[in-house]
Amino acid sequence: MGDDFDLIVVGAGMAGCAAAIRAARGGANVLLLERGAEAGVKNLSGGILWGHDLDEILPNWWEEMPVERHIVRKRFGVLTPDDAVSFDFQDHRWARAPYVAHSVLRVRTDAWLAKKAEEAGATVVTGVPVERLHWEGSRAHGVVQGGETMTAPATILCDGANSRLALGTPIRPAPRLSRDATELGMKEVYRLEAGVLEDRFGVGPGEGHAEEWVAGTLPPGVMGGGFLYTNRDTLSVGLILHLGSMFGKNVQSHDLMEKFKLHPAIASRLRGAELVEYGAKLISSGWASRPAAFAGDGWMVAGDAAGFVFSNGVVIQGMNYALRTGLLAAETALEAKAASRSGPGALAGYVARLESSHVLPDFRDFADMDRVKWNPEFYGRYPRFAAEFFHGMMTESGRPKEPLRRTLRRAQRAAGLSTRALLQEGWDLLRYF
Template sequence: MTYAGPASTSAGVVFDEPAKTFDIIVVGAGPAGSAAALEAARAGRSVALIERGPFPGAKNVYGGVVYGRILDELVPDWWEHMPVQRWVTRRSTMVMTPTQALTVDFRTQDWGRAPYNGATAYRADLDSWLAEQAVAAGAVLIPSTVVTNLLQDRTGTIVGVRTDRPDGDLTASVVIACDGVNSFLAKEAGLYQTEHQAEHLTLGVKQTLALPRHVIEERFAITGRDGVDIEMLGCTRGIPGGGFLYTNLDSVSIGVVLALTGVSKAKTRPEELVAELKRHPAIAPLIRGGEQIEYSAHLIPEGGYDAMPELIGDGMLVAGDAAAMCLAAGIWLEGVNFAIGAGMYAGRAAAAAVASGDVSRRGLAGYRTMLEKSFVLADHRKLRKFPGLVLSDRTQQQYPALVCDLVQGMFQVDNPAPKPGLRKLLRRSMKENGVRWRELLRDGWTGMRGLR
């Protein structure tokens, strides 16, 4: 490749009339990046999919469930091919105190047959499989490569990337940034108006514990490929966040998700909270005898709609975690499906812009339109107030204790004293846990507005 005199600028690396090598470069071969590369390659565009790890998924850890229905548009009959551990047929939400636990447990066999609802999966397997679909469609996978800068022309339009490879620079009409949380490419392009504030990030910490398959099925009351996903509130010692436990074929994953600022203020090590969760009387019997085979931690962008950067620049789009598209709204804890959806629309919009010859913000504006019409931004906008509600002190500490005390009072038999009425029990629980009526009503109203 021959370039006319590179020059360093504060905005990146500027090139005069760089030779185009690819139509589209996608940075990051996670779910968003591979979906973008797959969609763009299918549209007939030349695509480079750059991954810093030795293979897609090599640097990813995961503590949740994959909701795959967005793949209906990308991979027909995906459930027959996608590498999954178990299909989630039982979904539980648990509120806890150190000695109590109340669980709302839902189970359905509708989720145990095609097209399924959610699945547990290892990210190394999932990411590799999705990247294979992109390669099969014609994308070029470039692993073990770190993107160090954006390339810009004299007008400021993004025209490619600089890498740590010996041959250095790759050029394209459009760059799609899928480079994960705290995207340095989006920052370099000026798409984050302010620094990604720590209050918009959480820290996920996970242990994977090996258990025999038959033991898992006995303890969680499941058979075959059925699986369980348990989400918990009130198990993080007052630090905003929550816990999770889910089943794989022959292991279970357990961990916590913690507000980054809360961890710093509490000066508590996350592994201490995981250890406490494992000792909880509602959890310990489920994981007894499990041998740790993995420990991992990663940042999660949970700020929601209001924490997203600009999604479009001249010659550039942003998708997935790089665009803060993880939905953390109480009973909805989703990320991979939003990443795949955003990536698919980014690839589709980029391919159309290249075909039209206009890769400016205006030419790429179809990306935002597609996101607005889909669940990706519609759900984020509808639930934009939920992150603040879920991470508030009342939701994290007072409400779990209030609910557990209320239910314990309902079921406790104190003969010869007569049973107290529900109103009396509620007033007593609210007083003991410092909850005021106006707070309860205001939070209830905020929650109901998000559910409309």
């Protein structure tokens, strides 16, 4: 008997929708299953979408997709409990079409993408939490939900960071994610009238501002970064924490979020804004969180489920990799269908595609980044050092001016940083930026 579908895609996030659109347009009979009542309601990103990967399936997507603002300025900085040192970047090339980055709210974008999948011919069913893959020996042959089995020669897992369908299976043999390869993302959305927002962030109508901070507001040993992004008439503010660094420290994530928001550099941005929404979600931590394999007999893994989130402490990019890997998995399924290939090895082309695209090279080249970026000193001593140094350099003290190297030494002493550590860790950082 034939299969119910050519391809089953689990999860209607960025990866799943891209896969379903591409495969349905290629002539496959696609089933896209989403556990949320609608696509997007369970999803959370900061979120800045670098959307190039949509160009090939939805040209000029930004004209129709419900995006918030196109980003024209970025600010990156470090916070100490009281001070802030930051760098502001404005790029005129970002200000015109094709815009490179947009702030987005996933509840809007994902619903729109799922509709595009439906228009392409995919069967999209929401409110369906898939229970498990249907295993026939070592072959995954569709999915099981509500006691019913739906079969397909290929299934793509696009079910996000905490992929329950993969845990405890040959895809991810461990029963749970490693806390050292997982991050916790929290986000709140605040309403702020568009005109006030534009004045406050120095942007024009439709233009957006994004800022990312090394959160030196956290207790010793806890590591993480914060963000603040402008939407149409709301602000997204959030904190991303290294899960492993929180264990055994008796800290509550919401207290850390409050402390971040109360920092003068952040509080001044939120003045008069009204909280309308909040949420939290786990984030895969790049290469360290990859599964045992990206493809096997009857299955492929894309997006966060495969650990494809690039985060170096300054930027977090997951949506673009989710889109790209969803597309590559769909192309592999189409190729196998065209060649009537099934069985072990039929979907091996996915790994070859990940390899020949920028995806695997990016993650492999930066594989060591986690070791470098998750160094407690970057969230404690270094922000302090930066703040002390700029304080010394910028403050007129009424005393004779001192040479810069003395200011540097003074900042080093205040932060407790040896020259050796500064050179070694500075070099480590430079290699990864």
